Amino acid sequence: MPNRQLAIPQQECADCPIRHRAVCARCETDELEHLESIKYYRKFEAGQTVVWAGDKMDFVASVIEGVASLTQTMEDGRRQMVGLLLPSDFLGRPNRDTAPYDVVASTDVMLCCFRRAPFQKLIAENANISQRLLEMTLDELDAAREWMLLLGRKTAREKIASLLSIIARRDASLKDLPSKGEVSFDLPLTREAMADYLGLTLETVSRQMSALKRDDVIRLEGKRHITIPDFDLLMDETGDDADGGMLV
Amino acid sequence: MPNRQLAIPQQECADCPIRHRAVCARCETDELEHLESIKYYRKFEAGQTVVWAGDKMDFVASVIEGVASLTQTMEDGRRQMVGLLLPSDFLGRPNRDTAPYDVVASTDVMLCCFRRAPFQKLIAENANISQRLLEMTLDELDAAREWMLLLGRKTAREKIASLLSIIARRDASLKDLPSKGEVSFDLPLTREAMADYLGLTLETVSRQMSALKRDDVIRLEGKRHITIPDFDLLMDETGDDADGGMLV
DNA sequence: CGATGAATTGAACCAACTCAAACATAGTGG
């Protein structure tokens, strides 16, 4: 099931919606020009696999829009999501040519891909990119550690609340809205994908979603659109302390 | 409970046992000289806290010997280990002056500390250090993702086997021994710390250790010294596939 | 040798899982 490569009109970096958050955030105009020359867009539809674990991967990329997940699968089929890539997040590892995880588009996704070899060269030479990549990787490590607390110690209800708050916050920040009071957004994940994120079964996810709805912590319009009447109320359900493990 | 600063004789970088694995691995002699000028050793005894979450942290460090853990604690006392630092691992984040996690010495630990401000400056200027730090951070992110699979999807028995195999492998690589056939090592963690690592209770850890012993997967001499008669047998218990998610 | 902290073991319990069935929604095509 190879992903055919479509010719997609490329945006210029200057107009890019994630210009100031992505790996290129600190680049100057001349550096952007260099990036323009090694970049190409790829589009994936919801459900499509971007790369399979073990596949050769000759690019790295920024997520421009949409949501993609990194997932590990055990022989007997148990699956655990280990990364959730939202717009501006970085995909791939320079210096590695084989994907260690399945990468799947959760929604329609647009990637800004950079050919790996020249990108690697760029990193070696260009501090603005490599420094930014280090910063983003450290942020991801922090997020992974929060996630570990969630997986290891939180209850099902707390896990759901935590996931919703994470998505709500990222979504709000993308739209430059505050994440307090009433907040609403589209869930980019199926119940099954939520279960894979949280280390639960999809039945448990569904039950806890119903419970949160019953308790007026969330409202559902359709299966995917979620309204949080009071963000603080949701935060109370996450198990995190008030200052919220908010890392600076 | 401040950690008094002892005057500790410093080794020269050239003689350092982790010289070629730590953040300084790629440095040249003149760069090492620079590092020498901003480094100092600190020693911690098993059980001592290196820094508390929320504390100001004016250094970053390499673990020279011993084992330290990063732990998150929830308000009600639930604890999850989110990092295990073995010799050559890096502690702290440049550009962050407040520790996000408790750092505790699991065994006696020797740290090679670098004053944060000058280290930060060094990173900004010196590619050999910042590139190495990026590489180490990416490795840590991979490890965190393996850990997430463990926390989210593995059974108690698989969790224990996985932890033992991780420690056995790191220990072997440190001593330049192969990790196959019969392997033996000292557990640097109490049952409680193992539980915090694995997202289990200490009772479950103890029960599963007994079960693995009963099934001849491990042998115990005292509570801490462990012999694995056949490393492959242990690997079979981890739930990982044969090629072992071994990332290149 | 008692005492202290760490580890083991037992028994009852429960949160999340498994298996099974019903329901919802959006397409598809006759």
Next chain:
DNA sequence: CCACTATGTTTGAGTTGGTTCAATTCATCG
């Protein structure tokens, strides 16, 4: 327009792996 899938979601009932609480054993050390 409705029947007919296909896919995703909810709900129910019974089971279970890991927890909780409570003793007991082990090891070390002053």
